[in-house]
Every structure is written in C-alpha cells, then in structure tokens.
Amino acid sequence: MEHSEKKEISRREFMKYTIAALGGLIGLGYGIPAIGYVVAPALAKSQAQQWIQLGAVSKVELGTPTLFKVNISRQTGWIVNQEELSVYVLTENGRDFVAMSNVCTHLGCRIRWIADQGQYYCPCHNGVYDKQGNVVSGPPPRPLDKYQTKVENDQLFILEG
Ligand code: FES
Known part of the structure; x- marks a missing residue:
C-alpha cells in the first residue's frame, strides 16, 4: 500500500x-x-582627502605669507557643503612651501597676517602666531594647522581633509 x-x-x-x-x-x-x-x-x-589646487607658485611672495582662497566641496554624511578655504603660504627660497590654515587653533576664528608686526593675529581673544604659525601669545593651544604641499606645472597644491 x-x-x-x-x-x-x-x-x-x-x-x-x-x-x-x-x-x-x-x-x-x-x-x-x-x-x-x-x-x-x-x-x-x-x-575626503584630496589635493586642492591653490594657484600659481609665482603668486607666493618671498618671505611674506600669501593668502590663497579656494572654494571646495566637503561631504559630511549625506550632505555636501560648499565652503571657502583660506590658506597662508610661506616660502623663504621659492622651492619649499609651508601652507597654513587661517583658522585659529583656540576656538576657530579667522586669523590674519599683520605685515608691519610680522605676526598673525586672531581678533577673537588676541591670539598671536609668528610667521611660521607658532603660538607667540594668547590662548591658542597649538601652532596653526599645516597642509602637505606639492608643486605640479608651476601650480601649488595642498592635501586637504
Ligand atoms: S579663537 Fe583665536 S584666540 Fe580665541
């Protein structure tokens, strides 16, 4: 069955x-x-790390910090923001470049180069940095942030991010 x-x-x-x-x-x-x-x-x-083109190397004055401004897109999670990046570039010999953020390391205000004093000044709490970005006085806890640099075809780039 x-x-x-x-x-x-x-x-x-x-x-x-x-x-x-x-x-x-x-x-x-x-x-x-x-x-x-x-x-x-x-x-x-x-x-996020990317090389940002600042501009012509010839624009950087010998021995004087030169301000470059570029617009970049920055992605945070799902959101893409456009922001302006301002960078001081210093060279003493025309070959080696130091690129520094213009954001104060205390609370993030914008510093500016005061040529006749030979120093950067932060207006928020009187922070002062020397030409290389080291803290001279005031509350900033550390030197200005620096970027890695490279030169290609006479254009200056920084590594950002
Ligand atoms: S934010 Fe620059 S000194 Fe406070």
Whole structure:
C-alpha cells in the first residue's frame, strides 16, 4: 500500500508565516537604510582627502605669507557643503612651501597676517602666531594647522581633509 503524505497548512499557520515574512521585509526596509546611514559617513571620511589646487607658485611672495582662497566641496554624511578655504603660504627660497590654515587653533576664528608686526593675529581673544604659525601669545593651544604641499606645472597644491 502506498502512503502519500500530504502536508496541509492550516489557515492559522499560513497567516503566521505571512505575517512573519512581511515583518522581515519591513525590517529590511528600515534596516538597510539605517546601516547605510551609519556606514556612509565613515566611507565619505576616508574619501575626503584630496589635493586642492591653490594657484600659481609665482603668486607666493618671498618671505611674506600669501593668502590663497579656494572654494571646495566637503561631504559630511549625506550632505555636501560648499565652503571657502583660506590658506597662508610661506616660502623663504621659492622651492619649499609651508601652507597654513587661517583658522585659529583656540576656538576657530579667522586669523590674519599683520605685515608691519610680522605676526598673525586672531581678533577673537588676541591670539598671536609668528610667521611660521607658532603660538607667540594668547590662548591658542597649538601652532596653526599645516597642509602637505606639492608643486605640479608651476601650480601649488595642498592635501586637504
Ligand atoms: S579663537 Fe583665536 S584666540 Fe580665541
């Protein structure tokens, strides 16, 4: 005698499996974007370093910090912002360049070069830096941030990010 085993799913079991499957789909719908939201900023940060073209090397005066301004796009998570980057570039010999951020290391105000004093000055809390960006006086906790530089085809670049 032949036994054919026929398994029947009850209406109750069918509903249970269907609800579990729908719950899983909804979970994936929320879960995948949530994972992307957490992971994307980390990936964006690792891609953020880029060479920025400041301009012609010939523009940098010997022995005097020269201010370059460029517009860059910066990605933070999902948001891309346009911002202006201001960089002081100093050379004493026309071959070696020091590129410094114009952002004060105390609380982030913009410093500026005061030529007749031969120093950078921060107007927010009277921070003073020397020509190489070292702290002379005031509250800044460390020298001005510096960028790696390179020259290609007489154009000056900094590594930003
Ligand atoms: S922000 Fe520059 S001294 Fe405070």
